[in-house]
Amino acid sequence: QVQLQESxxxxxxxxxxxxxxxxxxxxxxSGSYWSWIRQTPGKGLEWIGYVYYRGNTNYNPSLRSRVxxxxxxxxxxxxxxxxxxxxxxxxxxxxxxxGKTGSYYFDYWGQGALVTVSS
Amino acid sequence: SYEMTQPLSLSVALGQTARITCGGDNxxxxxxxxxxxxxxxxxxxxxxxxxxxxxxxxxxxxxxxxGNTATLTISSAQVGDxxxxxxxxWHTSTVVFGGGTKLTVL
Numbered sequence: 001q002v003q004l005q006e007s008x009x010x011x012x013x014x015x016x017x018x019x020x021x022x023x024x025x026x027x028x029x030s031g032s033y034w035s036w037i038r039q040t041p042g043k044g045l046e047w048i049g050y051v052y053y054r055g056n057t058n059y060n061p062s063l064r065s066r067v068x069x070x071x072x073x074x075x076x077x078x079x080x081x082x083x084x085x086x087x088x089x090x091x092x093x094x095x096x097x098x099g100k101t102g103s104y105y106f107d108y109w110g111q112g113a114l115v116t117v118s119s
Numbered sequence: 120s121y122e123m124t125q126p127l128s129l130s131v132a133l134g135q136t137a138r139i140t141c142g143g144d145n146x147x148x149x150x151x152x153x154x155x156x157x158x159x160x161x162x163x164x165x166x167x168x169x170x171x172x173x174x175x176x177x178x179x180x181x182x183x184x185x186g187n188t189a190t191l192t193i194s195s196a197q198v199g200d201x202x203x204x205x206x207x208x209w210h211t212s213t214v215v216f217g218g219g220t221k222l223t224v225l
Contacts, residue, residue, distance in 0.1 A: 035214070045154075045162065045205055047214035058212055061120075094161055103168045104209035105152035109161040 002027040004095050006113035012089075013119050018082040022095030022110055029053055029071060033098035034078045035106065036069060038091040046091075050098070051078055085117045121210040123217035130223045137193040139220045141206030144187060149208045151189040153182060156203045156219075165204075166191060196224050 008020035036048040049059035071078035096106040131137040154162035166182035206217040
């Protein structure tokens with residue numbers, strides 16, 4: 001069973017860069033798509049972007065100018081960088097893996113990491 | 120961008136059937152996936168590709184999709200089914216979530 005675990009600072013100052021890492025265990029990071037999704041307090045889910053194990057990426061158009069998702073196959077990890085953060089970026093950030101059938105859905109999720117943007 | 124509409128909330132009596140809808144333009148032409156999220160927890164996939172249940176999801180959960188509406192059906196609703204439910208599709212190379220429905224079991 002694949003397990004995902006987010007890690008990174010829980011507090012980021014406005015205008016700085018948010019950085020999170022997702023460690024994948026119980027399976028290889030190779031051969032799949034790996035996504036970041038966030039959920040603002042009391043609100044719904046927002047997809048941020050994905051990285052394919054070969055390095056291809058795709059981002060939510062609303063965040064594209066500020067987001068980078070990358071992976072480190074040697075560590076079985078993938079990461080999120082979100083630049084120029086504001087209070088609106090305060091959210092629980094989840095990492096998730098794409099399901100194995102042809103359609104695009106998320107079969108495994110991390111437990112989530114709360115990131116607060118505040119000075 | 121593609122938008123999907125879900126009712127903000129839905130109440131169902133214990134043991135009755137809950138039907139949670141997800142509306143979108145010709146959503147019947149897309150694969151719809153459903154997630155259950157309980158307070159303080161990560162979402163859990165309960166239905167994928169319109170009507171398929173992942174391993175470990177009770178048979179009480181089923182899904183359908185046609186025209187402009189996809190539906191998640193929970194038969195014989197239990198107190199443990201109280202949660203937020205989100206629909207999700209893949210549209211023009213992006214992932215789109217519905218706004219979510221809070222299900223209350225009375």
